[in-house]
Amino acid sequence: MGKKTQPTYAQLAAASGISVATISRMMSGSSRVSEKAQRKIVQALTSLGYDPESILPRPAAEGNFILFNIPNLANPFYSLIIQGARDAAKRSGYTLLINEDAIDEATIEAYLMMIKKIKPAGLIITNSVSPVILNRLDTLVPIVQCCECNENLSIPFVTIDDAEAAKYAVEHLISLGCKRIAFLNGPLSYKYARNRLAGYTNALESAGRKAETELTVQLGEINYDMALSAAYQLLNSSNRPDAFFCSSDVYAAAVIKAAKKVNLSVPNDIAVIGFDNTEISSMCTPSITTVNQPRYQMGLVGCDMLTERINDKTLPVRGMYLETELIVRESSTRRPV
Structure with missing residues (x-):
C-alpha cells in the first residue's frame, strides 16, 4: 500500500x-500553539488516518541543538566541515554540539541512551556506520550522513565521488611519467577508502597497468607516524616507488618527511599527491598537490539538509555529491618524461 499524501490545512x-493559521504555525514548528490546539490537531490527523509522528515537526522543546558526531577530533579534515555546519546551524537558530564517538555494535546501546537523554533536534554523522544502526538511529532522531554515507538508505547524505577524485589524481601522476605509484590508504572499513582504492586501481588499469600489492598500503587510521613508517619502508625497498598517492594530506606530509630522511627529492625523485586540501598541504615544504574537498560547503549543506528535515519530515530524501578539484602544487611539478 502506498503512503498517504500529507493532508491539506483545510x-x-x-x-x-x-x-488554518494555527495549523500552519504548528506545521512549521512554531511554539506559539496552545497545548489544547496541538491535541486537537493530533487527534484530527489520527482520525483522518495519518501518523502524527511522521508529519508533525519535532517540537522545539526536544532540543535547540544539533549533535555533530565525528570519529576523530585530531584529524584536521573535520575542521572546516564543523565550521560550515556550525554556521548553518546558527543561521537556523540551533547550537552545534560536537561529539567524538564510535557508533558501532559495541557502543550503539549506550549511544541510543545518550540520544534519548539529551534529545538533540537532529544528528549529523560523519562516521562509517552500518545500515542497521543508521536505521535504528533514524527512527529516534532526524539524521543526515556527511562524508561517509550509505546511498541506498532513505537517509539524506552529502558527500563526494571519491573514486572519480582518486582516479583523476592518479592520472595526473601517470601524465608526469611516474611508473611505480604507491598508494597509502586509510582503513577499508570506511567507504571513502574503498572507493579511493577503486579509483586508484581504475586509473592504473586504464593506462594498461596493474595495481601492485606491495605498493598498496592500508593504514589503520589517519596517523602521521604510521604513514611515516610505511613510506620509509617503501622508499628503502629494492624497487622503490617514484610517486605516492595518499588518501590524506597527513599521509602525504609523512611521505615528504620520509623522502628527506633517505635523501630523495620531492618532486624530482618522488612525486606526491595528498587528499582533502587541509592546511598542512600548503604549509609543507614542498607544498602538497592535493584533492580539494569542499569541506566547508559539505558541512553547510549537510546541516541545511538536516534543519529542512527537522522542520518537515515529509520532504523527499535527497543526496548530494559535491565537486572536487585537483590543486597542483610543488610536490608534483615535474614535467612529463
Missing part, C-alpha cells in the same frame, strides 16, 4: 475545528 481545519 482538511485539518475541518476535522479539528482549529483555524
Whole structure:
C-alpha cells in the first residue's frame, strides 16, 4: 500500500475545528500553539488516518541543538566541515554540539541512551556506520550522513565521488611519467577508502597497468607516524616507488618527511599527491598537490539538509555529491618524461 499524501490545512481545519493559521504555525514548528490546539490537531490527523509522528515537526522543546558526531577530533579534515555546519546551524537558530564517538555494535546501546537523554533536534554523522544502526538511529532522531554515507538508505547524505577524485589524481601522476605509484590508504572499513582504492586501481588499469600489492598500503587510521613508517619502508625497498598517492594530506606530509630522511627529492625523485586540501598541504615544504574537498560547503549543506528535515519530515530524501578539484602544487611539478 502506498503512503498517504500529507493532508491539506483545510482538511485539518475541518476535522479539528482549529483555524488554518494555527495549523500552519504548528506545521512549521512554531511554539506559539496552545497545548489544547496541538491535541486537537493530533487527534484530527489520527482520525483522518495519518501518523502524527511522521508529519508533525519535532517540537522545539526536544532540543535547540544539533549533535555533530565525528570519529576523530585530531584529524584536521573535520575542521572546516564543523565550521560550515556550525554556521548553518546558527543561521537556523540551533547550537552545534560536537561529539567524538564510535557508533558501532559495541557502543550503539549506550549511544541510543545518550540520544534519548539529551534529545538533540537532529544528528549529523560523519562516521562509517552500518545500515542497521543508521536505521535504528533514524527512527529516534532526524539524521543526515556527511562524508561517509550509505546511498541506498532513505537517509539524506552529502558527500563526494571519491573514486572519480582518486582516479583523476592518479592520472595526473601517470601524465608526469611516474611508473611505480604507491598508494597509502586509510582503513577499508570506511567507504571513502574503498572507493579511493577503486579509483586508484581504475586509473592504473586504464593506462594498461596493474595495481601492485606491495605498493598498496592500508593504514589503520589517519596517523602521521604510521604513514611515516610505511613510506620509509617503501622508499628503502629494492624497487622503490617514484610517486605516492595518499588518501590524506597527513599521509602525504609523512611521505615528504620520509623522502628527506633517505635523501630523495620531492618532486624530482618522488612525486606526491595528498587528499582533502587541509592546511598542512600548503604549509609543507614542498607544498602538497592535493584533492580539494569542499569541506566547508559539505558541512553547510549537510546541516541545511538536516534543519529542512527537522522542520518537515515529509520532504523527499535527497543526496548530494559535491565537486572536487585537483590543486597542483610543488610536490608534483615535474614535467612529463
